[in-house]
Amino acid sequence: MAWVGGNRYLSMDEMKINAEYIMGYFLSKGWTKNAVAGMLGNMQTESTINPGIWQSMDAGNMSMGYGLVQWTPASKYINWANDNGKDYTHMDSQLARIDYEIDNGIQWISTGDYPLSFQEFRVSNETPEYLAQAFIRNYERPADQTQPNRSTQARYWFDNTTGEGGGGVGGSTPAFPTTAGLQITDTYGWRTNPVTGEYKFHAAIDIGGGGTTHPLYATQDGIVVFNGAVTNAGYGIRIQHTADPYFSQYIHLDNPSPIAEGTTVTKGQEIGTMGNGGNSTGIHLDFAIATRLDGFFTEEGTIDPEAYLQMMFGGGGDGGDGGEAEKKKKAVYHLLLADTLNGWKF
Numbered sequence: 001m002a003w004v005g006g007n008r009y010l011s012m013d014e015m016k017i018n019a020e021y022i023m024g025y026f027l028s029k030g031w032t033k034n035a036v037a038g039m040l041g042n043m044q045t046e047s048t049i050n051p052g053i054w055q056s057m058d059a060g061n062m063s064m065g066y067g068l069v070q071w072t073p074a075s076k077y078i079n080w081a082n083d084n085g086k087d088y089t090h091m092d093s094q095l096a097r098i099d100y101e102i103d104n105g106i107q108w109i110s111t112g113d114y115p116l117s118f119q120e121f122r123v124s125n126e127t128p129e130y131l132a133q134a135f136i137r138n139y140e141r142p143a144d145q146t147q148p149n150r151s152t153q154a155r156y157w158f159d160n161t162t163g164e165g166g167g168g169v170g171g172s173t174p175a176f177p178t179t180a181g182l183q184i185t186d187t188y189g190w191r192t193n194p195v196t197g198e199y200k201f202h203a204a205i206d207i208g209g210g211g212t213t214h215p216l217y218a219t220q221d222g223i224v225v226f227n228g229a230v231t232n233a234g235y236g237i238r239i240q241h242t243a244d245p246y247f248s249q250y251i252h253l254d255n256p257s258p259i260a261e262g263t264t265v266t267k268g269q270e271i272g273t274m275g276n277g278g279n280s281t282g283i284h285l286d287f288a289i290a291t292r293l294d295g296f297f298t299e300e301g302t303i304d305p306e307a308y309l310q311m312m313f314g315g316g317g318d319g320g321d322g323g324e325a326e327k328k329k330k331a332v333y334h335l336l337l338a339d340t341l342n343g344w345k346f
Contacts, residue, residue: 003091005052007059018049023161025095029245031122033158038131041154042140046070051091068094085223085262092242111137128154174219175268177250177287182207185284188304195279203302204288209274213283216250216272218265225293227257234277239265249288249296252277
């Protein structure tokens with residue numbers, strides 16, 4: 001199991017499972033290990049790093065605390081999760097809530113002793129001990145803020161987690177987006193469009209159907225954020241991943257996906273059928289991975305989906321490691337996707 005939850009206190013072994021998952025998720029989002037450890041030191045006290053625990057085990061009491069950081073009242077978080085089509089008990093939903101708080105400037109209040117914004121906290125290289133105290137004062141704000149043990153716990157998680165087995169990039173190998181073994185018939189990059197003859201950037205890969213339709217699959221757990229007509233491309237579906245920080249797009253469908261917008265999907269779930277919609281020369285899937293929802297069809301907003309699949313899936317449609325040069329290329333893709341190159345983005 002990728003993570004553990006329930007309305008009970010977790011054991012240390014269970015906390016280690018969840019701490020690894022959380023570390024992996026936030027490292028893939030560009031956090032420093034110091035900052036994640038500082039937050040984990042607080043989560044250990046607040047919830048035993050447990051997304052399923054209610055304050056005082058009082059299940060359903062919406063005026064009390066709930067979840068990893070004990071959002072109080074619980075309704076503050078649970079209503080948000082429900083409104084956004086998320087399972088409030090799920091680990092990824094709670095981590096997404098923290099992302100939301102950073103993006104929208106809520107929950108965190110800087111103090112004179114710890115004058116960091118939430119954005120500054122997440123990329124800070126201060127010690128885990130310092131950042132644990134910043135988190136308790138600026139985010140948790142309990143009545144008793146003199147809790148040095150949270151710093152001791154933060155140091156433990158810094159020393160004893162890697163993030164390699166957690167959520168985010170590297171933590172959840174994606175499913176192939178259609179029938180395994182189908183060939184990638186057109187690659188990512190500049191090309192002459194086979195229909196219009198226009199020389200332009202192709203921010204996707206084409207996976208050919210060999211003259212027949214094939215089912216389409218969600219490459220990651222996620223939420224359907226678009227399902228409808230796409231200009232010159234028939235119908236399409238877009239999914240915001242919860243297992244890594246990206247979005248996936250499937251276009252040239254003949255019909256809309258049967259999965260409604262706002263629906264949660266799981267990795268490998270069938271989400272539609274390959275088609276020949278719009279400007280197309282044959283049955284195929286145009287598959288794209290974007291770093292942001294408005295990045296599809298743009299060079300600066302997408303990443304090579306074949307590289308994404310090769311790095312995580314083991315060869316995209318063809319398999320094979322391609323020798324040492326290919327291995328080195330995949331290692332660079334891994335660094336880029338994991339935001340490991342000290343903030344350098346593609």
